Amino acid sequence: MVKAVVLGAAGGIGQPLSLLLKANPLVTELGLYDIVNTPGVAADLSHISTPAKVEGYLPANDGLQKALTGASIVVIPAGVPRKPGINAGIVKDLATGIAKYAPEAFVLVISNPVNSTVPIVAEVFKKHNKYNPKRLFGVTTLDVTRASTFVAEILGDLSLSKEVVVPVVGGHSGVTIVPLLSQSSHPLPSGFAKESYEALVNRIQFGGDEVVKAKDGAGSATLSMAYAGAEFASKVLRAVKGEKGIIAPSYVSAEADTTGSAALAKELGKELSFFSSNVELGTEGVTKIIPLGKLTEAETALVKAALPELSTNIDKGVNFVSEAYKPQL
Template identity: 30%
Template sequence: MTIYKIKNLRFYPKTLLYFYFGKILSRNYHVTIVGGGNEVGQSVALSLRTQPLISKLIVHDTVKHLPGIVLDLSHIPSNSAIEGYVGNDTLESAIQNSDLIIATGVTENPGLSAKAAFNLNIDFIKTLATCAAKVTPVPLIGIVTEPINILVPMAAEVMRNNGEYDPRKLFGITGADFLKAKALYATENNLKPENCTVPVIGGHSKETVIPLLSQVKPSCNWDQKKMEEFTVKFRSREELTRNVMKGWSPILSTVYSVSTFVQGICDALQSRPTILHAYVENNDFGTSYFAGLLNVDQNGAGEMQRYSNLSQFECDLLERCIEQLRKDVVKGKKILEYA
């Protein structure tokens, strides 16, 4: 029987909280959640609190109530350490020596318009990317902040401008698309989700995400109309959820995808074969950024899976997707010109 107790509690400038629970066993990796005080960040922190390969979970934000969030998380028995940092001037300290950074950001809700959330997230990612470029070695970075199509290229440009950028280490976390497609396909065909695979490629927006029904397993005998209906339903799922939630952005499936992403990264760092769904810098598909299933190892993103024998419907979607992704990437880079 393991008894957990607080060994020490220290306060640092900007109310850094540090709790250490028990003895660290085989956990090896430090994960930092930047934006850990918002709704998404808190949920991500909860999901990662007891992940077996995380030896230290670090939570950073600028909100004054962050120490209370960290204290609350410390009440969850875990053999990992947890730290909290408050304020932009503590950001570099928070991410120093981290193996992985998760950036959350704010989401659209009835009190925060899409435009306002976008502007806040621009500043958030710009600050993080600038700081991350100063850290040696640069950790792996997973961005779940919306809009991913735009903010990931912007983050890359910020880091490149600050002299430290490795495209293998920057990810847009898009696993929710892959999981959503699997769940919806299983429901439509009365199958068990664990027995289904639905590749999803493109970007991370209604106009750019593409479920490849020609590549599903087990295969379906749907006609063209049924495939088009499924694609429309899949692409509209987030909008439908937001409407049902009376204007609140869906976050639970996103948080679950972040948890699986972190687990996958930890596996990759341990040299285990890992495949993750992510939006990364990739020039193989007609645009400089693209999402899909990719191999990940200790160095970060590797080769992305490719597919042949796409249907004409999928080819048409892909053509329009690439056109939109090019615009999104340019927008992400041009934001910096007016900042």
């Protein structure tokens, strides 16, 4: 039995994400939670002819506790687009609920800024003595999805987009997003111009802005993010069921695999408590953090540019929680 829970299920990402999880044959129960509209979303989804039983909860009557009880996997898309301060508070409160009611669940954080919200969840779990770094993931899959799609476009064959695999490392915003295009399963055309390469990197890093602009201020990347979140959730569920050899980039704690993260720190020339790189998934969550491998000069420069920003983002998340837990005078 697999109970998947979506926190923020009535939002722009939450609804299509809940739909995709309802359609996933590995999910037998779906718990939906949000501050408004969740019973309606649950009723709508419950009419879909797939096995997952759906329940929707609101904050009243211990809704968060009911949604989380028995959860195998919790996905958090809750929050307000491009409002980091508000999202930090929302994620802290939801993490407190998970620590209390579903401490063994695999937790997938989508709420931005992921570079800071994942450390927030980790710190809250530590405060409750429930922290298992192997079970906490920042979902960076949208960067990977974009990279695959854009490379397939350049190769002139969108049918390749499901096959193209481009590792994307670092973090999940702007310059912290580092596509390792030299390691793409489908190499870029020979003689691909430097300007074209730079434009492609920029498009992968700032793809979210492209969507915001196209939606004319009426929203952000919700549908593609829901797809990416459901894809990553599916990989975690398959690994937990015992499927071997599943590798995907995710923003995880260095503590999830100290040997792998020590090798990564050596490559980076710096120790970071969180970083996104390829991780091997297993029944316990993260089984292995995989080092970056051979990089081009351009990629090395991108990684170097990402580190200071990442470091600041992580500190922001950690400091937010320590401030929140300070005794009130």
